[in-house]
Amino acid sequence: GQQVMQIPQYQHVQEGEDFTTYCNSSTTLSNIQWYKQRPGGHPVFLIQLVKSGEVKKQKRLTFQFGEAKKNSSLHITATQTTDVGTYFCAGYSDSGAGSYQLTFGKGTKLSVIP
């Protein structure tokens, strides 16, 4: 079945440093979504990428979708303590078994040291 892998699993950064998390799918994706989950909270939708090579920005966050639509990245510039949480990518493939499933990666847990 479809697998979505995310690295790194944990990342500790000093406040003000940059942070990047990477996501790779075993299959070509129709779209990829990113979510943020604060400690003890629930996942909150951040963004969706659909087109090959797409780049979207939200303030200090930059999201990219690979040309082959099998990988994606999230980059945060100049991290702040409010960025703390786990960032998940989730991919959807509209073919094959499990075609109704949005498959989540295991997430990257970001800690920011003030």
Added chain:
Amino acid sequence: NAGVMQNPRHLVRRRGQEARLRCSPMKGHSHVYWYRQLPEEGLKFMVYLQKENIIDESGMPKERFSAEFPKEGPSILRIQQVVRGDSAAYFCASSLQGPQGKWNGYTFGSGTRLTVV
């Protein structure tokens, strides 16, 4: 608040009891999804439902677990004869369109933390 409502927030059950988790989707959303999350893990898909229909239950264990989304009322995830391994956070999400429509992402509820003692 028109968000996804889940209750209870916390549920403690003894081994062998039944657990019923409820989810009311966001207003106007007819697509409901249940996910399970273990500590330090990602979200595992369990089931996708529309009103009165189970569309995809491939992620749900074949025994003891069932889900429904009746014409009236919330979606229910039911776990019979719970075991310690069922302890997890169970999240419900809803969306305006299904997976094969144009997506705007899932709206998640606050989850139900199930503890089996």
